[in-house]
Amino acid sequence: MMRLWILPVLLVLCGSAFATGLVFAGSSGTATTVLVAFLALAGVNSPLIFPRSTGAREAQRSSAVDGRPVVFWRPGCTYCIRLRIRLGRSAGRLHWVNIWRDPAGAAAVRAANGGNETVPTVVVAGRPHTNPDPEWVRAQLSPSA
Known part of the structure; x- marks a missing residue:
């Protein structure tokens, strides 16, 4: 902590x-x-800007049930901060995994990015997307998506 x-x-x-x-x-x-x-x-x-992080396994299980994306991030990442700020209140609807606190999350990011811990990595319907546009991520939250 x-x-x-x-x-x-x-x-x-x-x-x-x-x-x-x-x-x-x-x-x-x-x-x-x-x-x-x-x-x-x-x-x-600070960790206050991001919603509560969960473990990768828990986030992936929850995502399979509710269909919401999983965001793998780390503190200090400017692209993660940009994503979080641009999502606004919608950010609370995503499952956030801090890869510095969760080794399984870091391993999932490395597997998705050729061995690199590139964040933010957003997993939607089992498919990883590295540093996606925040508007695209917000569109994945809409009921019609």
Whole structure:
């Protein structure tokens, strides 16, 4: 669990240190802007932005029952963040698997991507799709799909 928070904590600490230096240099407005930017980056990279992750086996079983896609992701991945943000509220309807926390999920991603852990990998109806367009993923959630 601590591994998930390393990057966000480092971003907050670095931003705080940088902003403190700017305050002592007399640039309080710039310091505020820098601190807000670092806090935003920390928030985007925190585990709070993604829905609760499940294990790969559990996600695949649930997907077989309800037909919803499985998204394999990892913290800090800019493409995963882009997918999550662009999906908006629809993201909660997907099954999310953090490959850093689930070895079976990492193995599934490597099997789908020629040995590489390329994420996001979205599995729809048993077929993997690497870094798909968020609009396409949203379309897979519609009842008519």
